[in-house]
Amino acid sequence: MGATARTIALDPHPPVFRLPRGGESPTRGSPAVAYHPRRKASSLKPSFITPADYIDISRKTNFVIEFPVSKRGPGISGIFYASHSPPGLKFVNIRFPDYSRGFLYYHSDSGAGPLEGSIRFRLTPDNSPSSFLSGQDLLAPSGFPWQILLAQVACRDKFAFIGEQLVHENLVTREQLSRCRDVFSPHEHIYPQYTLFRLDSPFLVNFSSPVHLTVVGEQLHRVGMSNLFKNQTLGEKAYFPWTGSGIARFERSTLSEHAGRRMLNLRIIKLLQPVTCAVDAPSYDGRVMRPEEGQLFTLRFRGGRPEPWAYDIDKKSKPAAALRVLWDNSCLP
Known part of the structure; x- marks a missing residue:
């Protein structure tokens, strides 16, 4: 049996309402319906990805990912796109956009500092690794790249298995993760779109x-x-x-x-x-x-x-x- 993936959640608020198909509005009192298509990924390094790492998360509320070094966790939940709170309702998870097909990977700019880096999703037209370079990163509802910062990976227990995979592939070191924990409080709210590392950080x-x-x-x-x-x-x-x-x-x-x-x-x-x-x-x-x-x-x-x-x-x-x-x-x- 394969190891069970641990939880990844981009939003601190758990899903309370199901977002029905067909663009319907969520209704008060709707039961929480979790949908967790489980995926396996062999690598987060763009040069090592294979056609088998290609995933389709279009219109999914969330998804679960598993890596070769994943350890058995306490339960299964998923990676969320984003959430919002309609007037009078609690937080609702927004589905991933249509045509959300591609590769999950680790992004780090050239010249990036030791605490920089993030998990992103590269949209590509097919499962060929050669299409990675011509693809585009998935955007959040704000228009900023959808991502999980390295600091979030380091400071959240539920992201620990991502950190293990990054260390396994020599994409980051344990010292980098430790330094992130020293700088960022475990209880710190981290917003990628407002976090700057260098002068040219967008x-x-x-x-x-x-x-x-x-x-x-x-x-x-x-x-x-x-x-x-x-x-x-x-x-x-x-x-x-x-x-x-x-x-x-x-x-x-x-x-x-x-x-x-x-x-x-x-x-x-x-x-x-x-x-x-x-x-x-x-x-x-x-x-x-x-x-x-x-x-x-x-x-x-x-x-x-x-x-x-x-x-x-x-x-x-x-x-x-x-x-x-x-x-x-x-x-x-």
């Missing part, structure tokens, strides 16, 4: 909300920028002039006036939800200019002169101290 932004980030260094640092996307005119209450969301990253400023200083800009890498003006658009001439995909986030200064938003990380503030960690992690002078 993160999710909502243009009508404050920005809250976690920076990973020798310890965790919290970054709160409540006014980043706010507009404020003298004598008026501050407000968010734009709605929409996107993926952004910090960048070292290359502007001539910042030469010799440690200044950061913010680039909007990709728009996920369309940007719309939340005020009377024809009359809006505020400080916060419309976020544009691929462009630096820009502010309008006195006289209407637009300039990229810039932040001095050498000033005395908690956000500056955290952003200095990103600068140092990126080995910038």
Whole structure:
């Protein structure tokens, strides 16, 4: 008999309602119906995957995975896509999207730090390992990559068998997992879309909300920028002039006036939800200019002169101290 897989859950809330087929809405009092198609995977290393590692999780509420080094666990549950709470109901697990077919694998960027890395799902048109490179990673409902961070693998007992497989394949070391546990509290809520390791780490932004980030260094640092996307005119209450969301990253400023200083800009890498003006658009001439995909986030200064938003990380503030960690992690002078 094969070893029984241990639990993997991306959301702390267990499924309470079944999401019926055909797009029906969940109903109050529906019994929890678990569906756990059990899968085996020989490797999490992209260069070692085989056609047998190809899985189809389309429209599944969750699935179970098993590795060669998996040990018998206390029970069976599954990997969840995401969950949400409809008005008046408890949390409901969302099904994996249509055409969710491909390979589960370990992702690590070149130049990644020792605590970086994540489990992702690569969408491919067929089961040929050669299609891996031309595939795309599955996205979460937010538009950010669906993933389980290495820190989550290290800090959650239910993810321990994933860590064992990663160590078995020399993708990570036990020291890396131990270091993750030292930095991240076992009770810490870890949000991949807001966790930054280096200056170029992408993160999710909502243009009508404050920005809250976690920076990973020798310890965790919290970054709160409540006014980043706010507009404020003298004598008026501050407000968010734009709605929409996107993926952004910090960048070292290359502007001539910042030469010799440690200044950061913010680039909007990709728009996920369309940007719309939340005020009377024809009359809006505020400080916060419309976020544009691929462009630096820009502010309008006195006289209407637009300039990229810039932040001095050498000033005395908690956000500056955290952003200095990103600068140092990126080995910038």
